[in-house]
Amino acid sequence: xxxxxxxxxxxxxxxxxxxxxxxxxxxxxxxxxxxxxxxxxxxxxxxxxxxxxxxxxxxxxxxxxxxxxxxxxxxxxxxxxxxxxxxxxxxxxxxxxxxxxxxxxxxxxxxxxxxxxxxxxxxxxxxxxxxxxxxxxxxxxxxxxxxxxxxxxxxxxxxxxxxxxxxxxxxxxxxxxxxxxxxxxxxxxxxxxxxxxxxxxxxxxxxxxxxxxxxxxxxxxxxxxxxxxxxxxxxxxxxxxxxxxxxxxxxxxxxxxxxxxxxxxxxxxxxxxxxxxxxxxxxxxxxxxxxxxxxxxxxxxxxxxxxxxxxxxxxxxxxxxxxxxxxxxxxxxxxxxxxxxxxxxxxxxxxxxxxxxxxxxxxxxxxxxxxxxxxxxxxxxxxxxxxxxxxxxxxxxxxxxxxxxxxxxxxxxxxxxxxxxxxxxxxxxxxxxxxxxxxxxxxxxxxxxxxxxxxxxxxxxxxx
Amino acid sequence: xxxxxxxxxxxxxxxxxxxxxxxxxxxxxxxxxxxxxxxxxxxxxxxxxxxxxxxxxxxxxxxxxxxxxxxxxxxxxxxxxxxxxxxxxxxxxxxxxxxxxxxxxxxxxxxxxxxxxxxxxxxxxxxxxxxxxxxxxxxxxxxxxxxxxxxxxxxxxxxxxxxxxxxxxxxxxxxxxxxxxxxxxxxxxxxxxxxxxxxxxxxxxxxxxxxxxxxxxxxxxxxxxxxxxxxxxxxxxxxxxxxxxxxxxxxxxxxxxxxxxxxxxxxxxxxxxxxxxxxxxxxxxxxxxxxxxxxxxxxxxxxxxxxxxxxxxxxxxxxxxxxxxxxxxxxxxxxxxxxxxxxxxxxxxxxxxxxxxxxxxxxxxxxxxxxxxxxxxxxxxxxxxxxxxxxxxxxxxxxxxxxxxxxxxxxxxxxxxxxxxxxxxxxxxxxxxxxxxxxxxxxxxxxxxxxxxxxxxxxxxxxx
Numbered sequence: 050x051x052x053x054x055x056x057x058x059x060x061x062x063x064x065x066x067x068x069x070x071x072x073x074x075x076x077x078x079x080x081x082x083x084x085x086x087x088x089x090x091x092x093x094x095x096x097x098x099x100x101x102x103x104x105x106x107x108x109x110x111x112x113x114x115x116x117x118x119x120x121x122x123x124x125x126x127x128x129x130x131x132x133x134x135x136x137x138x139x140x141x142x143x144x145x146x147x148x149x150x151x152x153x154x155x156x157x158x159x160x161x162x163x164x165x166x167x168x169x170x171x172x173x174x175x176x177x178x179x180x181x182x183x184x185x186x187x188x189x190x191x192x193x194x195x196x197x198x199x200x201x202x203x204x205x206x207x208x209x210x211x212x213x214x215x216x217x218x219x220x221x222x223x224x225x226x227x228x229x230x231x232x233x234x235x236x237x238x239x240x241x242x243x244x245x246x247x248x249x250x251x252x253x254x255x256x257x258x259x260x261x262x263x264x265x266x267x268x269x270x271x272x273x274x275x276x277x278x279x280x281x282x283x284x285x286x287x288x289x290x291x292x293x294x295x296x297x298x299x300x301x302x303x304x305x306x307x308x309x310x311x312x313x314x315x316x317x318x319x320x321x322x323x324x325x326x327x328x329x330x331x332x333x334x335x336x337x338x339x340x341x342x343x344x345x346x347x348x349x350x351x352x353x354x355x356x357x358x359x360x361x362x363x364x365x366x367x368x369x370x371x372x373x374x375x376x377x378x379x380x381x382x383x384x385x386x387x388x389x390x391x392x393x394x395x396x397x398x399x400x401x402x403x404x405x406x407x408x409x410x411x412x413x414x415x416x417x418x419x420x421x422x423x424x425x426x427x428x429x430x431x432x433x434x435x436x437x438x439x440x441x442x443x444x445x446x447x448x449x450x451x452x453x454x455x456x457x458x459x460x461x462x463x464x465x466x467x468x469x470x471x472x473x474x475x476x477x478x479x480x481x482x483x484x485x486x487x488x489x490x491x492x493x494x495x496x497x498x499x500x501x502x503x504x505x506x507x508x509x510x511x512x513x
Numbered sequence: 514x515x516x517x518x519x520x521x522x523x524x525x526x527x528x529x530x531x532x533x534x535x536x537x538x539x540x541x542x543x544x545x546x547x548x549x550x551x552x553x554x555x556x557x558x559x560x561x562x563x564x565x566x567x568x569x570x571x572x573x574x575x576x577x578x579x580x581x582x583x584x585x586x587x588x589x590x591x592x593x594x595x596x597x598x599x600x601x602x603x604x605x606x607x608x609x610x611x612x613x614x615x616x617x618x619x620x621x622x623x624x625x626x627x628x629x630x631x632x633x634x635x636x637x638x639x640x641x642x643x644x645x646x647x648x649x650x651x652x653x654x655x656x657x658x659x660x661x662x663x664x665x666x667x668x669x670x671x672x673x674x675x676x677x678x679x680x681x682x683x684x685x686x687x688x689x690x691x692x693x694x695x696x697x698x699x700x701x702x703x704x705x706x707x708x709x710x711x712x713x714x715x716x717x718x719x720x721x722x723x724x725x726x727x728x729x730x731x732x733x734x735x736x737x738x739x740x741x742x743x744x745x746x747x748x749x750x751x752x753x754x755x756x757x758x759x760x761x762x763x764x765x766x767x768x769x770x771x772x773x774x775x776x777x778x779x780x781x782x783x784x785x786x787x788x789x790x791x792x793x794x795x796x797x798x799x800x801x802x803x804x805x806x807x808x809x810x811x812x813x814x815x816x817x818x819x820x821x822x823x824x825x826x827x828x829x830x831x832x833x834x835x836x837x838x839x840x841x842x843x844x845x846x847x848x849x850x851x852x853x854x855x856x857x858x859x860x861x862x863x864x865x866x867x868x869x870x871x872x873x874x875x876x877x878x879x880x881x882x883x884x885x886x887x888x889x890x891x892x893x894x895x896x897x898x899x900x901x902x903x904x905x906x907x908x909x910x911x912x913x914x915x916x917x918x919x920x921x922x923x924x925x926x927x928x929x930x931x932x933x934x935x936x937x938x939x940x941x942x943x944x945x946x947x948x949x950x951x952x953x954x955x956x957x958x959x960x961x962x963x964x965x966x967x968x969x970x971x972x973x974x975x976x977x
Binding site for chain 2: 080081082140141143144147205206232246248250257258259260261262263264265266267268269270271272273275276278279280282283284285286326327328329330331332333334339342343346347348349350351352353354355356357358359360361362363364365366367368371372373374376378401402403405411412446447448449472475476477478479480
């Protein structure tokens with residue numbers, strides 16, 4: 050007799066962990082050309098997993114990194130269809146010296162698996178792969194039609210995904226999209242997302258003299274691009290922490306009092322949040338709470354800057370150039386294209402004589418707000434309750450998953466954001482981690498989710 | 514019969530050039546520990562040159578890089594004494610990719626010798642070594658007593674030189690110090706310096722959260738050290754280009770109308786200056802000319818900054834730290850210690866809640882103004898006139914040679930700044946160069962200078 054899915058999962062868990070570690074060891078950094086072969090290796094690794102689990106699978110080439118496609122069709126033509134989206138590429142791991150263990154050598158410490166991509170998003174993609182394998186290897190079928198679509202360019206703005214979704218929109222017809230690329234609200238408090246912020250990300254270059262100059266011989270008479278860029282960056286906020294781009298807040302939607310009330314009722318411990326970050330004080334736009342600042346208000350952060358000499362000791366150089374990465378997080382109903390125009394106008398107006406400025410848009414995506422209802426949403430809620438023994442809360446997320454809006458618009462389906470990471474998991478930072486216990490719980494929850502979605506959205510899993 | 518110095522110089526010039534290139538090939542970067550052995554190698558190389566030229570020479574150890582000492586005593590006890598000071602260490606060569614030829618592989622292109630340190634200051638130190646050799650090898654004596662004092666820490670603020678001068682003040686007793694570490698006003702326009710700016714150089718660190726954060730998940734609620742540091746840097750100037758440190762201008766001396774008038778009479782081509790730098794506009798403190806801004810007014814430049822992600826593409830990080838190198842050029846009678854205090858107070862007052870700031874003072878030196886008179890000054894003027902066929906002009910210099918004031922104070926002697934570089938020589942920048950023809954002219958001029966100094970300051974060279 051076949052084992053039950055639960056027995057299979059328990060039995061195979063040690064192997065799953067080995068495989069997860071193998072997956073995490075592949076440095077699939079999409080932003081760097083030198084890792085292209087590794088990105089492809091990660092795609093092939095997933096394809097092999099899908100094939101072994103008994104899905105049809107193939108690699109779709111794009112102008113950039115490939116997309117992995119998996120498919121399992123239920124014999125019942127009335128069965129609902131779930132599209133599982135995720136990404137197998139990861140953020141660059143730098144600064145390397147701040148990792149306790151190397152980013153691509155997974156290590157477990159105090160119940161946490163540390164590795165680049167373990168939360169964002171390879172570890173969470175892996176949960177789906179293993180939930181599918183577990184059901185197919187024990188029950189020989191899934192409770193609904195499943196399409197798996199995993200891209201390798203999410204961390205560089207998914208330039209090739211939406212065209213591919215457009216091209217294959219017939220084949221991708223589905224009743225819902227599920228994405229596991231987010232956090233639970235807190236340990237033991239599972240959550241479902243109702244909003245995501247959008248993104249406009251830029252690189253600004255200020256060029257001054259043709260070459261680096263001696264700051265003694267030239268300082269005071271030559272406009273210094275580093276000083277000038279600092280003034281530009283400082284000009285992006287006013288004293289109330291509001292962003293100064295002209296007309297920036299015109300499209301910021303007011304949230305209804307009920308949602309703001311629900312937000313204030315969440316068990317958020319600001320003091321613990323502050324302590325976890327080891328800062329003596331939080332800050333941001335005046336008149337808003339921390340969760341409102343994170344989920345409902347737009348923001349502008351310098352993500353990096355560099356100019357001149359930054360090594361050991363003193364070098365008296367007047368740098369020829371200064372560069373900064375600057376990004377805006379957007380909220381409904383802001384439009385990244387409009388923000389891009391406003392930013393470029395702002396930079397243009399504040400480039401002093403003696404400086405040549407350039408703005409390059411590197412990444413953009415619209416904000417999103419969900420309708421938290423329907424059978425797939427209900428299935429997710431019930432699955433989380435079973436998997437974690439607690440009623441999930443509704444939360445926002447300050448980050449962006451730009452593809453969410455694309456799926457909604459092209460495929461006209463709801464998107465369910467069902468994440469298993471924990472706050473403080475260091476996504477996009479050194480020492481990214483994922484709770485070890487969430488590997489098993491995540492797979493269990495996803496098995497529940499597929500089953501309940503099959504039941505609630507069509508009930509076909511019972512009749513198959 | 515011995516050749517004359519002029520004949521010797523002409524004959525040996527090809528060898529001199531080979532030796533200069535050997536000297537320039539030693540990467541004597543004092544700011545970096547990994548070059549310590551090379552810095553010492555440069556010291557030994559000079560010691561060998563001094564010995565070969567017939568000076569007594571030795572290496573003096575310090576807590577840092579060594580000092581090279583050379584000495585030649587005239588038989589006439591009444592002979593005047595000239596102390597030749599210079600430095601054999603060089604600035605770091607970065608950014609390497611901007612050098613047309615490698616920084617430590619000297620190359621001649623269009624009449625210019627390109628190499629790190631060729632102007633600042635190894636090339637100019639070399640002129641003295643060869644002027645001394647030429648006189649000693651042809652006339653078997655020098656026209657005065659000579660002490661050569663060459664340090665290897667000028668580019669890191671000469672931390673060990675003044676204590677050594679203090680310790681050896683009896684032995685270093687001299688009638689004048691000559692330093693060749695500066696520029697002529699223009700090609701064909703030799704000059705003598707009457708002022709140098711001082712320096713206060715700092716590194717500022719702004720620390721925020723304990724680790725890098727995802728700028729989506731945390732942006733808007735966590736104070737971003739890069740944004741905050743940009744605001745600090747922007748706060749250092751007002752709209753008129755004046756420095757905002759409280760009380761910063763209290764000690765800035767007014768220059769007499771005659772000197773300002775003489776400055777305005779110099780053949781300075783602002784348009785050519787602007788074109789050489791390839792900027793469409795110059796800038797600086799309102800109400801002052803370019804040369805006044807460079808020579809008579811203090812300034813504040815960001816020499817470098819770094820934070821977060823600065824590589825290819827987009828990384829949505831909220832950086833945990835931001836750093837900047839910031840330096841002030843000071844004019845008489847500003848005091849670097851007072852400026853250091855004012856800067857630290859300014860930073861302290863402008864560190865926002867949520868940020869921990871640190872200021873490290875990396876380098877400091879007082880400004881200097883010369884008395885342009887006396888026998889050594891007259892000797893220098895006549896020597897330049899003979900060497901370059903043009904009357905030297907009096908100029909200021911925006912850069913700093915912090916040791917100048919130290920010599921004046923400890924040894925109570927005038928300091929003569931007799932430089933052979935040309936404007937635009939890229940000191941402290943990629944593609945540093947020195948005019949090839951100034952090797953011969955520089956040596957000739959120095960031979961004239963030693964002779965005339967011997968005559969005017971004591972006439973002993975005639976009686977020896």
